[in-house]
Structures are given as C-alpha cells and as structure tokens.
Amino acid sequence: MFDKNAIQLGIAPIGWTNDDMPELGGDITFEQCVSEMALAGFTGTEVGNKYPKDVDKLKNSLQLRGLSIASAWFSAYLTTKPYEETQEAFVKHRDFLYAMGSKVIVVSEQGKSIQGEMDTPLFENKPIFSEQEWHVLADGLNKLGELAKEKDMKLVFHHHMGTGVQTSEEIDRLMDMTEEDFVYLLFDTGHLYFSGDDPLYILNKYLHRIKHVHLKDVRNDVAELVKREKLSFLQAVKEGVFTVPGDGSYDFKPVFEMLSQSTYKGWLLVEAEQNPEKANPLEYALIARKYLREEAGI
C-alpha cells in the first residue's frame, strides 16, 4: 500500500466553514476548525476565510495542533482580465504560501466560471472557452507556473465543475497546451465524478503531472436531483452533493491502488463541503480518517 513517508494526510476547512458560501458554518471559529482537524488525526490543511492572515500567528496556531498548510486556492482570471492583474495577485499568494512552507499552489481559472452563481443551472451553463481563450489561459498559466518554480514550488491546476476546465476533454486540452515543467495538475475525485467523467482515466494519464490530490465523494442521488431540477453548483453543495470519502457513491479503492503503486509524493487532502448543520464536521472528519486507515492503509 502507500509509502507512509511519501504521503501526508490533510483536510480542508470547507467542511467547517465554506468560502463559497460564508453563511455555511458562519458560527464556527478558526480554533474549533483546526482543533477538530487535529483531533480527527490529520496533519495538514488548506487555508480558509477565517484563518489568521499573519504568517507567524497562523504558524503558531497550527504548530500547537501539529498541522501545516498544504496549499491554498487561488482564483485566476486569465481569460477575462489583463494578465498583469492575475500575476500581481498570484505573486502575493505564492509568497504567503512560501512563507507557510507549502510546496504547491492551487490555481483555478475563474474567468466565465458559474461556480459562485446561486441560480445558474450547473449542467446547462458551464462555460466553453473559445480558441483564443484557450491560448490566453495556457500562456498565462505557463508564466504563473514559471513564477512558482522560481520559489521551488509547483502550480497545480484545479479542474472544477462550472468552469471552462471541467471535463476530461478539457483537462486533456489544458495539459496538451501547457508546459510540463510549469503547469501540474490537481486531481479532485469529486469534481470529475460529479461531471460524469472517469477519475481513473485522468489519474492514469497524468500521474506524472499530478502533484496534489483532493479526496471528495459524491452522493449519486443528490447528483441526479441536481440534473433533474437544474440546480446550480452552490445549490448542489447545499443539497449535500459532496461528502467525505467512504460516505458517498464513489469507489476510492482503485484510486488508492493506482496512487500507491505510483511515485506520487505529497498530500491526500480530504475536501467535502456540505452544510455543517446537517453534517457535523468532526464526525465526518472521523469517518474520512477511519476510511483512509481501513481502505488505503494510511
């Protein structure tokens, strides 16, 4: 199974407080969130909207609980804004993560994205990039990836529901158009499965470029409801489309097998946004931790 020295286990704060919908978990403090992550047996996290912005303060709070920062999400607008604007924000983000000791920078293209729109039906309205937008996106990512490399870090691109890079075909296109040395891939099981794509196809094809993993499960019945009722991404999350590995409909065993037999080194980060009033975050973090121990041997 997994080489325990090569893998670090983390969990995202989005199950406690949701960055896309701050009203979800609005009453949960940063301290409760990170304490419960540690209590559930995780050693890392990504950055949420309640985390202290000050590097020393954040480091201290995390060290007290045996946690470190795996990475943090960055929204790029390469297809809709001047490149310089995205670059300036990216460099600040990179430098913050560098100071926190992270090795990967999660980037999502949010130009034309509908993921933050409460009433836009998800499956009917995802953006489709034009030829020119693909070129602008790939060029911009190559440049940002080079800036990440300057600090010995890696840009990992997050394919995502409701964005221009969602499907396997779109991931193939992005991987083809970007430099192997500058642009890597974040593999998120939940987004591929929800999209109707086969996560194993992407995992197998891009193992050499996958440098960060989000483990997210999907409830099939809710995914069906989302399609039937033409719900948006945010409505889907509120309905409970995502959950922790082991609690939903996706079989993670082949993913664990493929990853553990590869040279993958880095984070496996549980990421399951749902309403904390319906799904107690500590309880679900414990379910995920148990599942990883039993099914992945870690």
Ligand SMILES: O=C1C[C@@H](O)[C@H](O)[C@@H](O)C1=O
């Ligand atoms: O990595 C992620 C970050 C979130 O903000 C996002 O909406 C979620 O679905 C995700 O996969």
Ligand SMILES: [Co+2]
């Ligand atoms: Co993710």
